[in-house]
Amino acid sequence: MALDKNGIAKRIAQELRDGYYVNLGIGIPTLVANYIPEGMDVTLQSENGLLGIGPFPEKDKVDADLINAGKQTVTYLPGAAFFDSAASFAMIRGGHIDLTVLGAFEISEQGDIASWKVPGKLVKGMGGAMDLVAAAKNIIVALMHTDKEGNSKLLKKCTLPLTGVKCVKRIVTDLAVIDITPAGFKLIERAPGVSVEQIVSATEAHLIVEGDIPEMKI
Amino acid sequence: MVLTLGKMNKVVKDAMEALRGIQDGMTVMFGGFGLCGIPENCISALVELGIKDLTCISNNAGVDEFGLGLLLRKHQMRKMIASYVGENKEFERQLLSGELQVELIPQGTLAERIRNGGAGIPAFFVPAGYGTEVQGNKEVREFNGKMHVLETGMTADFAIVKAKYGDTRGNLIYNYTANNFNGPMATAGKITIAEVEELVPYGELDPNHIHTPGVFVQRIFQGTNYEKRIEFTTTRN
Numbered sequence: 001m002a003l004d005k006n007g008i009a010k011r012i013a014q015e016l017r018d019g020y021y022v023n024l025g026i027g028i029p030t031l032v033a034n035y036i037p038e039g040m041d042v043t044l045q046s047e048n049g050l051l052g053i054g055p056f057p058e059k060d061k062v063d064a065d066l067i068n069a070g071k072q073t074v075t076y077l078p079g080a081a082f083f084d085s086a087a088s089f090a091m092i093r094g095g096h097i098d099l100t101v102l103g104a105f106e107i108s109e110q111g112d113i114a115s116w117k118v119p120g121k122l123v124k125g126m127g128g129a130m131d132l133v134a135a136a137k138n139i140i141v142a143l144m145h146t147d148k149e150g151n152s153k154l155l156k157k158c159t160l161p162l163t164g165v166k167c168v169k170r171i172v173t174d175l176a177v178i179d180i181t182p183a184g185f186k187l188i189e190r191a192p193g194v195s196v197e198q199i200v201s202a203t204e205a206h207l208i209v210e211g212d213i214p215e216m217k218i
Numbered sequence: 219m220v221l222t223l224g225k226m227n228k229v230v231k232d233a234m235e236a237l238r239g240i241q242d243g244m245t246v247m248f249g250g251f252g253l254c255g256i257p258e259n260c261i262s263a264l265v266e267l268g269i270k271d272l273t274c275i276s277n278n279a280g281v282d283e284f285g286l287g288l289l290l291r292k293h294q295m296r297k298m299i300a301s302y303v304g305e306n307k308e309f310e311r312q313l314l315s316g317e318l319q320v321e322l323i324p325q326g327t328l329a330e331r332i333r334n335g336g337a338g339i340p341a342f343f344v345p346a347g348y349g350t351e352v353q354g355n356k357e358v359r360e361f362n363g364k365m366h367v368l369e370t371g372m373t374a375d376f377a378i379v380k381a382k383y384g385d386t387r388g389n390l391i392y393n394y395t396a397n398n399f400n401g402p403m404a405t406a407g408k409i410t411i412a413e414v415e416e417l418v419p420y421g422e423l424d425p426n427h428i429h430t431p432g433v434f435v436q437r438i439f440q441g442t443n444y445e446k447r448i449e450f451t452t453t454r455n
Contacts, residue, residue, distance in 0.1 A: 047325065048251040049395045056454045064254060064446035065382070065396040071252040071305075072452035082394055084401030084429070085251070085277070086333040089326025093344065112349075122310050123322065125302035130352060131326030134345035165349035 025102030052080025100136035114160035133164030145173035152204035233263035249379035255396030301325035334371035336405025377407025384414035388435030
């Protein structure tokens with residue numbers, strides 16, 4: 001069966017390693033924080049100026065001066081640090097953040113990502129997404145494999161305005177884990193109960209399938 | 219020779235006095251991220267003064283009834299330079315009707331353009347935006363096997379920032395994530411105004427903990443009636 005959003009987040013959490021500094025985007029990526037393995041030291045960065053995001057606050061501990069990049073009230077953990085926006089993007093641009101997880105509308109087989117603008121719809125802005133995708137050492141994209149009409153979001157070429165080029169390394173969808181290789185999309189894992197054929201037919205671009213494709217363990 | 223500090227006094231009475239000299243058509247930076255760390259008193263004073271045709275540089279454009287949304291409602295803004303303008307219906311309306319121009323800049327590039335402007339660096343290369351419409355006609359160059367886009371430093375006629383603590387010499391300390399764009403913007407105003415929640419005599423703030431050294435600040439005052447609105451109150455349960 002295809003994964004739900006929490007399932008995708010759970011699978012992405014398996015990519016975390018002890019000592020990682022991680023930036024989680026808005027949407028499915030935010031859910032990854034709920035599945036950090038116990039005892040693993042993962043520091044979450046919020047690009048508005050916090051390293052060491054804690055859980056959401058108790059009702060009486062809400063502070064207008066303490067928010068995340070989604071403008072939600074948060075807390076900070078012991079050992080956290082606050083800083084300005086220039087320093088925040090120095091961390092990102094300078095390659096000091098180990099992993100970025102973000103959502104997208106479309107991904108191309110070259111690793112291009114489109115995530116910020118849909119022509120004809122009102123443009124809200126790219127926020128920090130272009131900085132993140134252009135600079136992060138390792139980018140994982142979390143998205144549903146197809147849109148509501150069943151159109152593939154994994155394409156030969158993105159149709160929407162790009163956020164960044166040749167930057168995505170790995171994609172986790174409701175159907176599969178797919179890597180972007182110099183030869184294109186390569187199937188790594190299937191969602192439990194989902195067949196290779198289902199994944200191939202939901203993918204517009206060519207999908208490299210080599211040998212037996214294991215099921216995700218989640 | 220005995221060196222002493224203290225005669226210098228950058229304190230003004232209030233936002234009105236701080237904004238002396240501001241004119242229609244000027245470029246103004248506003249600190250803050252969303253509604254966090256915005257200079258509420260100066261925004262209200264600008265509404266009262268009715269200054270028009272402003273080019274506003276801020277990460278966001280406020281919400282309909284608060285923050286920079288107050289300037290929008292009075293049609294005081296000609297152009298908005300920001301990275302994300304999502305939470306504002308009036309903004310959308312003015313944009314679609316052509317009353318308002320908008321320039322969207324990747325958030326890190328925006329912060330760095332401001333930092334560079336304040337630091338006297340006219341231009342620099344960043345990877346963000348390469349191969350996207352942000353690249354436009356900008357010069358591109360390869361460094362270390364990766365393509366970069368030439369971006370320019372940015373300054374403003376006025377930079378208006380908000381801090382938790384300040385002293386009479388303009389030294390500032392921000393609170394939690396309310397530092398955000400305030401720190402870089404404080405360096406990039408021809409005139410930088412700091413409004414603070416608590417203004418203390420010089421010597422009372424620990425020099426080890428100053429975020430913005432007073433040299434960047436020309437005018438400072440203790441603000442009043444801070445609302446400190448929250449966009450999305452999110453709690454544990």
